[in-house]
Amino acid sequence: MAHFSKANSISEWLDQRLAIKTLWKVLAAEYWVPKNINFLWAMGVVLMTMFTILLVSGIFLLMYYKPDVNLAFDSVNYTIMQEVHFGWLWRHMHGVAASVVFLVIYIHMFTGIYYGSYKQGREMIWISGMLLFVTFSAEAFSGYMLPWGQMSYWAAQVITNLFGGIPVIGPDLVIWIRGNFYVADSTLTRFFMLHVLLLPLIIMAIIGLHFYSLRIPHVNNQEGEDIDFDYEAEKYKNGQKRESKVIPFWPVFISKDLFVVGVFMIFYFYLVGFHYEFAMDPINFEPANPMKTPPHIYPEWYFLWSYEVLRGFFFDVGPFSAMDIGLAAFGIANVIFFLLPWLDRSPVVAPAHKRGAFKYWFWILLIDMIILTVYGKLPPTGINAWIGFFASITFLILLLVVLPIITKKEAKSVGGAA
Amino acid sequence: MRELKILAVVVFFTLLTYIGVEPFAHSQMHEHIEPVDYKYSDLKPLNKKGDPKKGAETFMNAGCVGCHGVKSQGMAAPMDPVSASASFGVMPPDLSNAGAIYDEKFLANLIKNPAHALMVEHKFNDKRPFPMTAFMGLGGDLDQEVADIVAYLKSIAPKKLDDKQVFIDACGRCHNVKYDKWTVIGEKPKLETDKQKAEFNLKLATYEENLKKYLGTTPPDLSIIIRAKSEEHLMNFMGEPQRVLHGTAMPRVGVTKENAEKIISYFEKVGDRKKDERESVTLKIILYFVIFTIFAYLWKASKWRDLH
Numbered sequence: 001m002a003h004f005s006k007a008n009s010i011s012e013w014l015d016q017r018l019a020i021k022t023l024w025k026v027l028a029a030e031y032w033v034p035k036n037i038n039f040l041w042a043m044g045v046v047l048m049t050m051f052t053i054l055l056v057s058g059i060f061l062l063m064y065y066k067p068d069v070n071l072a073f074d075s076v077n078y079t080i081m082q083e084v085h086f087g088w089l090w091r092h093m094h095g096v097a098a099s100v101v102f103l104v105i106y107i108h109m110f111t112g113i114y115y116g117s118y119k120q121g122r123e124m125i126w127i128s129g130m131l132l133f134v135t136f137s138a139e140a141f142s143g144y145m146l147p148w149g150q151m152s153y154w155a156a157q158v159i160t161n162l163f164g165g166i167p168v169i170g171p172d173l174v175i176w177i178r179g180n181f182y183v184a185d186s187t188l189t190r191f192f193m194l195h196v197l198l199l200p201l202i203i204m205a206i207i208g209l210h211f212y213s214l215r216i217p218h219v220n221n222q223e224g225e226d227i228d229f230d231y232e233a234e235k236y237k238n239g240q241k242r243e244s245k246v247i248p249f250w251p252v253f254i255s256k257d258l259f260v261v262g263v264f265m266i267f268y269f270y271l272v273g274f275h276y277e278f279a280m281d282p283i284n285f286e287p288a289n290p291m292k293t294p295p296h297i298y299p300e301w302y303f304l305w306s307y308e309v310l311r312g313f314f315f316d317v318g319p320f321s322a323m324d325i326g327l328a329a330f331g332i333a334n335v336i337f338f339l340l341p342w343l344d345r346s347p348v349v350a351p352a353h354k355r356g357a358f359k360y361w362f363w364i365l366l367i368d369m370i371i372l373t374v375y376g377k378l379p380p381t382g383i384n385a386w387i388g389f390f391a392s393i394t395f396l397i398l399l400l401v402v403l404p405i406i407t408k409k410e411a412k413s414v415g416g417a418a
Numbered sequence: 419m420r421e422l423k424i425l426a427v428v429v430f431f432t433l434l435t436y437i438g439v440e441p442f443a444h445s446q447m448h449e450h451i452e453p454v455d456y457k458y459s460d461l462k463p464l465n466k467k468g469d470p471k472k473g474a475e476t477f478m479n480a481g482c483v484g485c486h487g488v489k490s491q492g493m494a495a496p497m498d499p500v501s502a503s504a505s506f507g508v509m510p511p512d513l514s515n516a517g518a519i520y521d522e523k524f525l526a527n528l529i530k531n532p533a534h535a536l537m538v539e540h541k542f543n544d545k546r547p548f549p550m551t552a553f554m555g556l557g558g559d560l561d562q563e564v565a566d567i568v569a570y571l572k573s574i575a576p577k578k579l580d581d582k583q584v585f586i587d588a589c590g591r592c593h594n595v596k597y598d599k600w601t602v603i604g605e606k607p608k609l610e611t612d613k614q615k616a617e618f619n620l621k622l623a624t625y626e627e628n629l630k631k632y633l634g635t636t637p638p639d640l641s642i643i644i645r646a647k648s649e650e651h652l653m654n655f656m657g658e659p660q661r662v663l664h665g666t667a668m669p670r671v672g673v674t675k676e677n678a679e680k681i682i683s684y685f686e687k688v689g690d691r692k693k694d695e696r697e698s699v700t701l702k703i704i705l706y707f708v709i710f711t712i713f714a715y716l717w718k719a720s721k722w723r724d725l726h
């Protein structure tokens with residue numbers, strides 16, 4: 001047995017048993033981050049903050065929410081919003097955070113793409129990030145169903161129906177997912193389980209993986225510079241703070257992040273109290289009514305771009321029906337970003353503005369996704385359908401064709417130079 | 419400064435997306451509707467000056483009280499809501515406040531031709547007559563008699579009405595507001611025993627079934643309509659339902675603009691009762707984070723000072 005001497009303080013007592021000093025060093029005080037970064041590198045901590053808000057507000061909501069098609073709507077809109085003290089606050093915080101978290105995720109992703117932080121050793125960071133994107137999407141979708149409003153019901157109806165397009169097993173799969181032949185109480189209770197138990201557990205595990213995957217490659221920096229972290233860390237520890245290219249996570253990196261988090265919280269709470277319609281769609285304040293189809297059915301804003309890729313292919317081509325093509329494209333759109341580290345054929349890690357053609361590719365991709373997002377909400381008629389079609393095609397070509405070609409060229413040109 | 423430039427780019431694309439999916443998309447999804455002015459200019463104006471005293475007599479002879487109650491004048495409704503719904507499909511509203519609630523011109527036209535004033539002619543005809551019979555006159559000058567009835571109704575109406583009362587009289591026979599205990603058969607009483615509950619529910623269900631048969635659809639509960647629809651939409655819909663939702667079963671109710679606003683304020687009170695608390699609490703939280711951010715900035719500045 002190890003030898004324990006008398007401890008003089010609580011922290012010493014704990015340190016003897018849990019090595020908390022070493023732990024703190026490894027996790028924070030001597031976890032090194034490049035100095036040359038901007039506020040976009042604070043998005044990860046903003047995301048962590050948002051996730052914590054979602055978790056805590058969700059726990060409060062859970063104390064009054066009733067997962068039953070006859071009770072759900074009133075338990076949310078009456079009990080929580082009107083009876084429980086500050087119930088409205090938790091609900092608004094939860095609803096707005098669920099929407100805003102996607103804005104931050106998209107900023108976080110596009111930052112990664114812009115600075116090339118998904119390759120040359122950072123593939124696992126990227127993949128675990130994409131896993132978070134997918135599980136967050138499932139979490140958002142299942143949560144949106146819980147108030148059992150008009151859009152809860154109809155979005156569930158439309159989205160679960162999509163699985164019917166999968167060859168052979170489709171129709172059975174739809175019934176299996178719904179737990180019934182149509183969207184019903186069984187559908188609500190199982191999505192409730194997913195939303196409050198299984199998915200949060202999975203997300204927490206993946207967040208752990210995401211953080212762990214950062215350890216060896218470290219985060220990237222504004223110039224894509226390859227830093228020798230051990231060497232730079234020594235400099236920092238020897239007091240050459242000015243010369244060193246790195247800073248410790250605690251307290252230097254986090255002090256800046258907290259400032260960014262503070263600014264973000266001001267914006268977030270403004271939305272919570274005064275500008276929440278974009279996140280809590282008014283139509284969902286009408287109770288679910290299977291007999292009354294809303295004139296426009298659309299998903300939440302963060303799903304619109306992939307929804308538009310689904311709708312974009314609106315005509316049959318030869319033996320393939322519009323529905324099947326759309327579904328295939330939708331399937332591709334949802335997994336394509338996982339493959340980004342391999343679709344990019346170039347070893348260059350640098351910000352997009354230093355990567356020639358890639359720079360244009362980046363901005364065109366961003367604008368194309370915004371067009372898809374906007375047209376994903378508009379009724380798909382007349383000119384809108386064509387714009388959606390071209391934007392969808394453009395999206396697929398950008399990722400599947402253009403990116404490999406331009407990065408291959410880039411790889412050749414740097415290969416020649418080296 | 420580089421950070422500010424990056425921030426400007428992020429804000430720009432965020433706003434672009436926001437404008438695209440909210441204001442722009444909504445302007446494309448909902449056709450533009452000319453705001454309803456509550457002037458009822460499609461109806462013929464009454465050119466006669468009514469006499470409330472004569473009107474009292476005309477009113478009694480016109481048979482209105484065969485269907486309607488006038489509680490303030492000691493005249494109870496001839497039928498309870500459930501039996502009324504069996505006969506008419508809906509409970510004829512009490513007329514004690516009618517003179518204050520409805521537009522004068524509308525009221526006159528309603529008495530002469532209810533289905534026309536209510537804009538429900540597309541649903542009723544000779545084979546299926548509108549349940550409220552048109553007033554054919556008592557032999558004198560029809561317009562004068564109508565003007566007298568209107569003058570009488572105005573004379574007995576109270577000067578001041580609270581928001582909820584306007585809602586009950588104008589909309590309460592068709593719409594529930596369950597978060598405020600209002601049901602189409604009246605204020606929900608305290609129900610002690612299971613039997614009382616069952617009896618009440620049976621009455622309500624019977625009324626609702628008759629109402630659905632009458633209207634062809636069940637009117638929605640309006641408890642949180644204020645969160646589901648914009649004020650503008652509600653004002654237009656109340657003022658002229660057909661203009662907003664073509665072919666709808668909801669009649670043009672004919673309230674004055676002032677009363678329409680009272681109804682909206684009632685909806686705000688029941689559907690968004692935490693609004694004041696929401697605004698004041700959020701402001702305090704924002705203030706907290708402003709202070710937090712200032713301290714965070716000072717801390718950051720102190721940590722980064724000797725780095726560059």
Ligand code: HEM
Nearest residue numbers: 041043044045047048109112117126129130132133219220
């Ligand atoms: C919602 C859950 C997420 C959380 C809590 C989270 C958290 C973090 C944190 C704390 C960092 C380190 C600091 C930073 O660069 O911001 C980070 C880095 C990173 N994350 Fe995430 N992240 C999430 C989702 C994602 C997603 C969806 C992606 C993209 C698919 C992603 C990709 C990355 C990449 C590439 C880096 C490295 C950035 C660099 O090296 O410069 N993350 N994440």
